[in-house]
Amino acid sequence: TKDQLYVQEITQFKTKEQFWNPHVWYKEMREKSPVFYDEQQDTWNVFLYEDAKKVLSDYQLFPSARDRSLIPVPLEENKVNLIFSDPPEHKKRRALLAKAFTPRSLQMWEPRIKALVDELVGNLVPGEPINIVEKLAIPLPVTIIANLLGVPTEDWKIIKEWSDVLFLSHDLQRVKELKQLKEQAGKEFGAYLYPIVVAKRLDPADDIISDLIRAEYEGSHFTDMEIVHTVMGLLGAGNETTTTLITNMFYSLAEDNMAAYGQLRADPSLAPKVIEEVLRYRFNITLDRRIGEDTDIFGPHMKKDQHIIAWISSANRDESQFPNGEQFDILREGSNKHLTFGGGNHFCLGAPLARMEAVLALEAFVKRFSSYRLADDYIPQDHLGQNSHELKALSIILEE
Ligand code: HEM
Numbered sequence: 535t536k537d538q539l540y541v542q543e544i545t546q547f548k549t550k551e552q553f554w555n556p557h558v559w560y561k562e563m564r565e566k567s568p569v570f571y572d573e574q575q576d577t578w579n580v581f582l583y584e585d586a587k588k589v590l591s592d593y594q595l596f597p598s599a600r601d602r603s604l605i606p607v608p609l610e611e612n613k614v615n616l617i618f619s620d621p622p623e624h625k626k627r628r629a630l631l632a633k634a635f636t637p638r639s640l641q642m643w644e645p646r647i648k649a650l651v652d653e654l655v656g657n658l659v660p661g662e663p664i665n666i667v668e669k670l671a672i673p674l675p676v677t678i679i680a681n682l683l684g685v686p687t688e689d690w691k692i693i694k695e696w697s698d699v700l701f702l703s704h705d706l707q708r709v710k711e712l713k714q715l716k717e718q719a720g721k722e723f724g725a726y727l728y729p730i731v732v733a734k735r736l737d738p739a740d741d742i743i744s745d746l747i748r749a750e751y752e753g754s755h756f757t758d759m760e761i762v763h764t765v766m767g768l769l770g771a772g773n774e775t776t777t778t779l780i781t782n783m784f785y786s787l788a789e790d791n792m793a794a795y796g797q798l799r800a801d802p803s804l805a806p807k808v809i810e811e812v813l814r815y816r817f818n819i820t821l822d823r824r825i826g827e828d829t830d831i832f833g834p835h836m837k838k839d840q841h842i843i844a845w846i847s848s849a850n851r852d853e854s855q856f857p858n859g860e861q862f863d864i865l866r867e868g869s870n871k872h873l874t875f876g877g878g879n880h881f882c883l884g885a886p887l888a889r890m891e892a893v894l895a896l897e898a899f900v901k902r903f904s905s906y907r908l909a910d911d912y913i914p915q916d917h918l919g920q921n922s923h924e925l926k927a928l929s930i931i932l933e934e
Contacts, residue, residue: 538704539604539841541820542921544572544579550915553923556818557860560848569832578825578832578842583852583873585832586844589823591878593620595831598880600824602841606703615767617880624879626751631764634745635883640890643682648894650677655898660932663909666784667777667928670895675776676769678891683765684741685730696723697769703922720766727762742768772884774924779892781925782816783809788908788930790815790862797864798900805896808864809889814872815862818923819846821876846873906932 547553563570563581570579580586589596597620605617616627654670654677676690685693699719702712731743735758738744746761756764787795787808798804822843825836836842850872851859863869875882882888909929917927 537602538606538709539575539577539602539822539843540704540706541604541843543574543706544577544843547921550918553918553921554915556847556923557851560845560851561860563845564848564852569834571834576840577822578834578836578840579845580832580842581845581848581852583849583855586821586846586849586873587877588831589842589844590821590873590876590880593624593826593879595826595829596823596842597826598624598823600822600841602822602824604704604820604822604843606701615763617767617771621879626754628879628883629751630749630754630756631746631883633749634742635887637886639745640886643887644890644894646681647678647891648898650674650681651891651894651898655895655902658899658902658932660903660934663912663929663931665927666930667781667925671777671780671784671928674780674895675773675888675891678887679769679772682742682887683768684734684739684743685727685765689726692726693723693769694773695719696726697766697773700766701770701774705921723766724762727765728758731758731761731765768884771882772888776888776891778817778924779809779812779888780895781928783812783892783896784906784928784930785908785914785925786812786816786862788906791864794862794864795900795905798896799904802897802900804864805893805900806889807866807869808896809892810869810872811862811864811866812892813874814850814856814866814869817847817850817872817874819874820844821846844873849873903932903934906930 545556545559547556552559560581568580568582569585570581572579580589598618599620600618616624616631619627651674654674658664658669672694673690676694677687680687680690680693696719699715700723702716705712734743735747738747743761743765746756746764749756794808798808820843822841825838825840825842827838829836850856853859855871856866875885907930909931912929914925917925919926
């Protein structure tokens with residue numbers, strides 16, 4: 535447990551209501567203790583926008599190389615993981631991967647992504663309650679990333695299962711059990727991916743795995759095992775996050791602002807702005823760093839090698855950056871200043887892909903359905919995961 539950080543030990547949330555609406559607590563922290571020391575875990579916590587941004591952007595003061603983290607992957611497996619590295623090593627690792635995520639690649643992939651989106655949206659049935667998480671928010675990112683990586687799309691369910699297990703969050707009650715589950719899933723997933731990588735080395739195709747095989751930076755290449763681990767990392771980084779974005783998008787447009795869907799239907803070019811506002815307003819995320827040297831940059835004295843947590847979802851509602859920040863406003867100016875994709879050198883490499891998936895899904899949906907609403911008996915709190923802020927099911931009724 536020494537290598538893990540636990541947010542729940544800090545929030546002390548117990549009720550479903552608190553998990554569903556953590557923003558009450560965030561606001562209180564912004565007002566009363568914006569820089570907060572948690573004794574139990576010897577960890578600093580910042581809740582204001584400027585402070586969170588500083589934590590993300592100053593890699594010397596707040597390096598990513600660390601021996602404790604909120605990120606639920608065993609640290610010993612992170613030798614190739616760029617998330618835990620700092621410049622100059624980070625630059626090298628990122629450059630290798632970035633070759634697969636250029637705007638040009640994304641443009642090239644757009645028709646493939648659109649075809650998968652149209653197929654899933656085309657299968658949605660109006661008139662009766664459907665679980666949009668199961669029907670769209672889960673399969674969309676997994677099938678897309680499987681397709682782009684070059685692994686068989688029809689295997690998406692088992693891929694999703696493995697990556698879900700690998701990225702289960704830290705839980706103080708189940709440390710040993712989770713470690714075993716993750717080791718097992720990692721083994722099976724690795725055994726599935728390895729032959730695919732080897733085959734692509736002999737016979738490259740138009741996909742990310744082949745790009746990774748070709749990628750070269752200052753004479754370095756990925757080994758097969760590094761590609762296997764990178765692919766697992768991409769699935770973990772990109773699946774659940776994008777599922778959450780799409781789920782929250784449906785929730786927000788139905789409940790957070792009743793007029794928004796009509797506005798969007800009248801002007802579908804608003805879709806990208808809607809997505810930015812969902813990312814700002816309804817996305818629960820915390821990021822952590824190590825403290826690289828003694829500092830009192832935020833007031834109190836913080837010591838080298840303590841850890842610090844940036845409460846991103848609190849920063850995203852900081853009134854000094856986002857006037858009326860507690861309101862969901864699809865026309866908001868500057869909503870894209872949110873920190874949901876991070877900031878600084880680790881800024882999410884998949885952000886353009888996630889944005890494109892969500893925008894295409896929303897556009898296809900708006901084109902087809904005049905309106906939708908939450909099912910009458912739907913209570914969001916009943917569908918949160920264990921100690922989580924994420925909806926595992928969202929029951930909606932579509933109107934043609
Ligand atoms: C990094 C969020 C989708 C790949 C990050 C970071 C955040 C983030 C906050 C920075 C972590 C840090 O600073 O420690 C999200 C959200 C997503 C999303 C909210 C969806 C809504 C994706 C997708 C992919 C992806 C679809 C790729 C398939 C990555 C990678 C990094 C990263 C490779 C590491 C970058 C680095 O360390 O230099 N993401 N992500 N993400 N993300 Fe995403």
